[in-house]
Amino acid sequence: MTKALNEHPLIEIARGEIAGLPPADWSNVIVATGPLTSAPLADAIRALTDESALAFFDAIAPIVHRESIDMSVAWFQSRYDKVGPGGNGADYINCPMTKEQYDGFVAALIAGEKTEFKEWETNTPYFDGCLPIEVMAERGPETLRHGPMKPVGLTNPHDPATKAYAIVQLRQDNKLGTLYNIVGFQTKLKYGEQQRIFRSIPGLEKAEFARLGGLHRNTFLNSPKLLDGQLRLRAQPRLRFAGQMTGCEGYVESASVGLIAGVYAAADARGQTLESPPGTTALGSLLGHITGGHIETIEPGTRSFQPMNINFGLFPPLATVPTKKPDGTRLRGNEKTVAKKQAMSARALADLDRWIADHLHIAAAA
Numbered sequence: 228m229t230k231a232l233n234e235h236p237l238i239e240i241a242r243g244e245i246a247g248l249p250p251a252d253w254s255n256v257i258v259a260t261g262p263l264t265s266a267p268l269a270d271a272i273r274a275l276t277d278e279s280a281l282a283f284f285d286a287i288a289p290i291v292h293r294e295s296i297d298m299s300v301a302w303f304q305s306r307y308d309k310v311g312p313g314g315n316g317a318d319y320i321n322c323p324m325t326k327e328q329y330d331g332f333v334a335a336l337i338a339g340e341k342t343e344f345k346e347w348e349t350n351t352p353y354f355d356g357c358l359p360i361e362v363m364a365e366r367g368p369e370t371l372r373h374g375p376m377k378p379v380g381l382t383n384p385h386d387p388a389t390k391a392y393a394i395v396q397l398r399q400d401n402k403l404g405t406l407y408n409i410v411g412f413q414t415k416l417k418y419g420e421q422q423r424i425f426r427s428i429p430g431l432e433k434a435e436f437a438r439l440g441g442l443h444r445n446t447f448l449n450s451p452k453l454l455d456g457q458l459r460l461r462a463q464p465r466l467r468f469a470g471q472m473t474g475c476e477g478y479v480e481s482a483s484v485g486l487i488a489g490v491y492a493a494a495d496a497r498g499q500t501l502e503s504p505p506g507t508t509a510l511g512s513l514l515g516h517i518t519g520g521h522i523e524t525i526e527p528g529t530r531s532f533q534p535m536n537i538n539f540g541l542f543p544p545l546a547t548v549p550t551k552k553p554d555g556t557r558l559r560g561n562e563k564t565v566a567k568k569q570a571m572s573a574r575a576l577a578d579l580d581r582w583i584a585d586h587l588h589i590a591a592a593a
């Protein structure tokens with residue numbers, strides 16, 4: 228790719244830092260400076276938006292597929308049935324713990340293997356209110372019970388007479404309602420440890436994780452609020468963002484958002500408007516999530532939009548879920564999950580082909 232770019236007659240490559248906003252006479256700009264965007268540019272972008280719009284650290288709580296939560300143990304309820312902004316008073320999924328379960332859980336958090344901060348991350352302090360859950364656990368056995376796991380204002384309908392000793396809450400993460408994040412569970416535990424320890428929470432024994440928790444040095448925008456559907460900064464539409472800065476994560480995701488940003492910018496340069504890829508495709512669902520599909524919930528000291536990899540939880544549910552194999556016999560156990568993912572992938576490929584045929588060739592031919 229580097230060779231192709233270097234040799235392309237219409238591409239000029241200039242290597243160097245853009246220390247501040249791109250010059251005012253650059254009209255159709257893509258900013259793709261990644262998780263370690265240099266400070267002068269980051270500060271300039273921050274000044275264009277507002278204080279909470281650009282984060283320098285992520286604080287990722289694990290996200291669980293809603294359908295993998297055992298609702299015979301867990302239940303829907305907001306604390307004191309309070310109706311928050313955009314909520315209905317039953318916006319959280321609650322998982323109850325006995326004292327023994329809580330004590331075992333706190334001990335497991337403290338003993339669990341953690342990842343180390345990288346050298347360029349060690350000087351970055353935690354945000355207030357975004358402490359890793361294991362750090363909270365280390366502060367004393369009662370800390371979590373008075374923090375994210377407090378058991379007040381909630382009644383377990385499966386066993387109303389028994390007061391839970393601690394309660395883990397999960398909050399809806401996307402408008403589709405397919406993903407729930409574990410509130411306050413940002414963590415530096417290793418991935419294997421997260422799965423082992425979080426599956427010890429009653430109701431989450433069979434939890435399937437769409438994203439595991441983490442904390443990293445990471446410069447990224449509060450994109451659902453700041454960017455339009457075509458990745459342009461609302462405050463200054465000549466600037467389009469791409470890559471991890473937009474709140475996606477990973478090589479493939481960053482490259483994909485870069486690709487579509489390029490296609491949008493090319494359409495802009497031709498005075499065309501390109502329809503976004505369908506939400507049933509990987510690119511469309513990720514784009515939809517970062518530019519609006521995430522449910523923003525503002526709580527003091529926290530920021531709910533956190534980086535997201537592509538995952539099946541971002542896709543709209545299938546109209547019909549497959550129940551049988553091609554030979555007519557019934558799907559069992561894990562076969563159902565595999566068949567569902569295959570059906571979602573087939574739908575995505577067909578819809579992507581249709582989008583390319585209907586929209587991309589028009590843009591290319593014009």
Ligand SMILES: Cc1cc2nc3c(=O)[nH]c(=O)nc-3n(C[C@H](O)[C@H](O)[C@H](O)COP(=O)(O)OP(=O)(O)OC[C@H]3O[C@@H](n4cnc5c(N)ncnc54)[C@H](O)[C@@H]3O)c2cc1C
Nearest residue numbers: 243244245259260261262264265268470471476477478481
């Ligand atoms: C240690 C580590 C391991 C990872 N492992 C994986 C993995 O296994 N799989 C995976 O999918 N993802 C992994 N990732 C994530 C992946 O690296 C990123 O998601 C991806 O590289 C982001 O791509 P990007 O193009 O948005 O940003 P980047 O790849 O960071 O590119 C941005 C570029 O912009 C430059 N830049 C910054 N500021 C300025 C400025 N002001 N002017 C000009 N240039 C500027 C930067 O120097 C950089 O070259 C890992 C990340 C890290 C840190």
